[in-house]
Amino acid sequence: MRKTTIGFLGCGNVGGGVFALLEGTAGQIAHRDGIEFVLKRALVRDINKARSVPIPARLLTDRPEDVLDDPQIDIVLEFLGGEQPAIDFMLRALRNGKTVVTANKVALALGWHLLQAEAQKYGGGLYYEASVCGAIPVIRALTDSLQANRIDAVMGIINGTTNYILTRMAKEGKDYAQVLFDAQRLGLAEPDPSADVDGYDAAYKLSILASLAFHAHVPVGRIYREGIGSISARDIAYGKEMGLTLKLLAVAKRNNSVVEVRVHPTFVPNEHPLASVSGAFNAVFLKGHAFGEMMFYGQGAGDAPTASAVVSDLIMAAAAPRHWHPTFANQEQASPELGFDTNWASVYFIRLSASDKPGVLSAITGCFGAHEVSIASMVQHSGIDNDRVPLVFVTHRAHEQSVMQALKDMKPEDATVESVIRVEGR
Amino acid sequence: MRKTTIGFLGCGNVGGGVFALLEGTAGQIAHRDGIEFVLKRALVRDINKARSVPIPARLLTDRPEDVLDDPQIDIVLEFLGGEQPAIDFMLRALRNGKTVVTANKVALALGWHLLQAEAQKYGGGLYYEASVCGAIPVIRALTDSLQANRIDAVMGIINGTTNYILTRMAKEGKDYAQVLFDAQRLGLAEPDPSADVDGYDAAYKLSILASLAFHAHVPVGRIYREGIGSISARDIAYGKEMGLTLKLLAVAKRNNSVVEVRVHPTFVPNEHPLASVSGAFNAVFLKGHAFGEMMFYGQGAGDAPTASAVVSDLIMAAAAPRHWHPTFANQEQASPELGFDTNWASVYFIRLSASDKPGVLSAITGCFGAHEVSIASMVQHSGIDNDRVPLVFVTHRAHEQSVMQALKDMKPEDATVESVIRVEGR
Numbered sequence: 001m002r003k004t005t006i007g008f009l010g011c012g013n014v015g016g017g018v019f020a021l022l023e024g025t026a027g028q029i030a031h032r033d034g035i036e037f038v039l040k041r042a043l044v045r046d047i048n049k050a051r052s053v054p055i056p057a058r059l060l061t062d063r064p065e066d067v068l069d070d071p072q073i074d075i076v077l078e079f080l081g082g083e084q085p086a087i088d089f090m091l092r093a094l095r096n097g098k099t100v101v102t103a104n105k106v107a108l109a110l111g112w113h114l115l116q117a118e119a120q121k122y123g124g125g126l127y128y129e130a131s132v133c134g135a136i137p138v139i140r141a142l143t144d145s146l147q148a149n150r151i152d153a154v155m156g157i158i159n160g161t162t163n164y165i166l167t168r169m170a171k172e173g174k175d176y177a178q179v180l181f182d183a184q185r186l187g188l189a190e191p192d193p194s195a196d197v198d199g200y201d202a203a204y205k206l207s208i209l210a211s212l213a214f215h216a217h218v219p220v221g222r223i224y225r226e227g228i229g230s231i232s233a234r235d236i237a238y239g240k241e242m243g244l245t246l247k248l249l250a251v252a253k254r255n256n257s258v259v260e261v262r263v264h265p266t267f268v269p270n271e272h273p274l275a276s277v278s279g280a281f282n283a284v285f286l287k288g289h290a291f292g293e294m295m296f297y298g299q300g301a302g303d304a305p306t307a308s309a310v311v312s313d314l315i316m317a318a319a320a321p322r323h324w325h326p327t328f329a330n331q332e333q334a335s336p337e338l339g340f341d342t343n344w345a346s347v348y349f350i351r352l353s354a355s356d357k358p359g360v361l362s363a364i365t366g367c368f369g370a371h372e373v374s375i376a377s378m379v380q381h382s383g384i385d386n387d388r389v390p391l392v393f394v395t396h397r398a399h400e401q402s403v404m405q406a407l408k409d410m411k412p413e414d415a416t417v418e419s420v421i422r423v424e425g426r
Numbered sequence: 427m428r429k430t431t432i433g434f435l436g437c438g439n440v441g442g443g444v445f446a447l448l449e450g451t452a453g454q455i456a457h458r459d460g461i462e463f464v465l466k467r468a469l470v471r472d473i474n475k476a477r478s479v480p481i482p483a484r485l486l487t488d489r490p491e492d493v494l495d496d497p498q499i500d501i502v503l504e505f506l507g508g509e510q511p512a513i514d515f516m517l518r519a520l521r522n523g524k525t526v527v528t529a530n531k532v533a534l535a536l537g538w539h540l541l542q543a544e545a546q547k548y549g550g551g552l553y554y555e556a557s558v559c560g561a562i563p564v565i566r567a568l569t570d571s572l573q574a575n576r577i578d579a580v581m582g583i584i585n586g587t588t589n590y591i592l593t594r595m596a597k598e599g600k601d602y603a604q605v606l607f608d609a610q611r612l613g614l615a616e617p618d619p620s621a622d623v624d625g626y627d628a629a630y631k632l633s634i635l636a637s638l639a640f641h642a643h644v645p646v647g648r649i650y651r652e653g654i655g656s657i658s659a660r661d662i663a664y665g666k667e668m669g670l671t672l673k674l675l676a677v678a679k680r681n682n683s684v685v686e687v688r689v690h691p692t693f694v695p696n697e698h699p700l701a702s703v704s705g706a707f708n709a710v711f712l713k714g715h716a717f718g719e720m721m722f723y724g725q726g727a728g729d730a731p732t733a734s735a736v737v738s739d740l741i742m743a744a745a746a747p748r749h750w751h752p753t754f755a756n757q758e759q760a761s762p763e764l765g766f767d768t769n770w771a772s773v774y775f776i777r778l779s780a781s782d783k784p785g786v787l788s789a790i791t792g793c794f795g796a797h798e799v800s801i802a803s804m805v806q807h808s809g810i811d812n813d814r815v816p817l818v819f820v821t822h823r824a825h826e827q828s829v830m831q832a833l834k835d836m837k838p839e840d841a842t843v844e845s846v847i848r849v850e851g852r
Binding site: 021022025028029031032033129134135136137140141144145146147148149150215271273275276277278281288289290291292293294295296297298299302304305307308309311312315316321327 | 447448451454455457458459555560561562563566567570571572573574575576641697699701702703704707714715716717718719720721722723724725728730731733734735737738741742747753
């Protein structure tokens with residue numbers, strides 16, 4: 001039996017979940033892996049605060065150095081969340097030769113280059129399965145299972161809050177604001193929901209996934225980002241009639257050294273595996289040149305699922321004779337060999353409010369035609385508001401800028417654009 | 427750069443796929459893992475046969491000892507399929523201190539205890555990701571990612587041929603024999619389809635998955651097995667009306683030390699993630715005490731997907747300073763601590779052909795009631811054949827033996843049993 005001494009940075013929900021899971025599976029881990037984990041100290045903000053997990057009070061400390069600088073601690077587990085002080089604390093632990101396991105997507109996405117450099121310099125490991133999609137082993141799949149593939153596409157439902165909101169909007173026909181309010185009331189959305197609903201959370205995770213998939217650094221700042229705030233119940237209903245389900249999708253595609261990376265509301269066909277991922281569940285769909293299509297589905301958040309990934313990393317870290325690091329140039333900026341395509345090709349769902357007069361439809365389709373945007377289907381929905389009728393177009397594959405230019409060319413007296421939603425997975 | 431010399435046992439479709447994938451990704455593997463794989467010999471039945479993959483003729487041999495006994499060969503990759511000579515060849519390679527990577531579910535399921543014993547005795551590794559579900563990294567997930575969980579259930583669509591047949595039956599309303607014939611014509615089912623359609627293939631894979639999930643040996647002989655041969659288009663259609671999709675499901679559940687393991691046609695609710703796994707795709711759905719619910723979806727067969735898993739194992743094997751083996755008592759029989767429950771509880775879909783006379787329905791429901799099988803819904807379908815009407819019952823959760831006894835008690839003049847299909851995933 002080998003004893004591995006660990007320290008926690010943070011002991012809230014996730015830390016408590018890890019403590020409980022380690023307690024509950026100690027016998028199994030000892031038997032299977034021959035390792036005994038001993039928690040020496042846990043850094044908390046307030047050592048007197050009541051905790052739901054029965055962690056002994058003597059293990060709590062409010063002094064970072066008790067964890068970061070204790071030479072007996074082999075592995076530091078970071079649950080602080082956010083950029084700072086998480087990055088600085090992890091750097092200090094790594095400089096002390098420790099291995100770090102983190103569940104922190106923000107700190108990893110923003111500080112990966114710094115963290116990896118110190119890990120490599122001082123011989124420690126850096127493990128982050130829990131930073132993306134909770135228990136779902138998508139990081140391990142990319143690094144250890146699908147490594148003989150060229151990954152061509154990653155498409156993920158990687159934010160549970162937005163998927164919960166969109167699922168309820170679709171089921172109940174309610175508007176965004178109504179469902180968001182309800183989600184906040186139930187504790188499923190934050191009082192300030194921006195990180196989730198504006199796509200920031202998904203962009204951090206996509207930065208990590210795309211970097212590993214493409215063996216090149218894809219910074220979060222290069223990811224196009226659009227939230228779900230302007231989605232209406234009407235878009236979801238019209239899409240449903242056309243066999244489409246709305247998701248906040250994180251998309252990364254690669255064509256040789258050119259990539260496109262984007263987070264935005266996206267329709268997927270009902271028969272696509274991503275369409276049936278509902279509620280707070282997450283899923284990551286991958287395309288690779290050898291494995292073809294693959295999808296990982298599971299709980300992307302929550303204390304116990306996150307703890308499952310953290311403890312898995314911890315066992316891996318403790319058992320590894322040496323630590324693996326990505327071989328791409330891990331730097332703050334994008335890897336120099338990467339080109340970023342913002343004029344991607346997609347299918348577009350476009351809802352217009354059009355004037356109900358002769359010649360208008362011809363003018364509208366003329367704008368599309370002038371920019372080589374070809375229409376796959378058009379539905380004129382019933383109901384007129386102030387002489388305006390709702391028109392929904394679905395295009396064939398077209399380029400982003402062509403579509404935007406075509407819409408710009410439309411005369412306001414003919415039609416105004418109500419929504420533009422990309423369609424993937426056909 | 428470290429050179430690892432490898433040998434193939436077999437060089438048909440899978441071996442050819444591995445050869446091609448290794449050729450195509452040699453640069454990537456060298457860069458990322460610092461390993462160069464050199465194929466020294468490939469055992470084939472006929473060295474003069476034309477091959478689709480441009481493997482140099484000088485590497486081919488028809489003498490097993492050229493691969494098994496060559497001290498320069500570090501890792502042997504086995505693609506022979508079937509029980510023998512695959513098991514004996516792998517044992518010989520292991521006794522020579524080599525590591526073995528196999529894609530062979532039959533040999534692993536039947537010879538695992540022998541293979542693991544020799545691997546542990548002589549210090550070699552035994553890797554088998556490709557033996558179950560092709561490219562899908564479900565073996566690695568169980569051993570390396572979800573190891574801090576108690577796995578409570580495994581439910582898998584792990585045979586592509588039967589899923590293809592059932593998907594087409596559902597889409598086209600055709601009968602089993604018709605679709606099977608078509609699948610055989612297209613090369614998607616074997617001339618002798620028994621291994622697939624009778625559930626043997628799924629049972630071998632379930633034996634491997636359940637053993638890893640439950641940390642105890644679940645021999646294939648203890649798995650209840652029922653094929654899809656007696657499924658009618660009518661069952662699928664009636665199920666569809668009730669929101670159910672038919673799959674050949676491999677089910678393993680655990681309750682403390684008691685397990686139930688079974689392969690049979692199964693209805694799953696349309697909203698369950700397994701329901702939308704169509705065509706030749708595979709999926710494995712897991713329940714664990716920490717991660718909750720998880721599903722892995724992908725191509726479970728095919729040369730390139732299988733090669734993806736083999737090469738992943740190969741890299742893992744070459745990089746590992748020591749090899750991991752399951753810690754359960756790996757023996758031919760079931761692990762002694764396991765109990766096997768064959769009187770499992772499930773929901774049942776039961777189709778009867780009933781006499782259209784007063785009192786018959788009361789007699790039928792009386793039989794269910796007498797065995798404490800409670801009915802959740804009943805549909806009498808239109809149409810009468812020879813004074814008989816089709817009746818479909820769906821039960822609440824009931825025990826297998828109670829249901830079977832209730833059906834036995836029905837008088838043939840009242841009703842005959844047309845089909846009994848278990849329902850999982852509610």
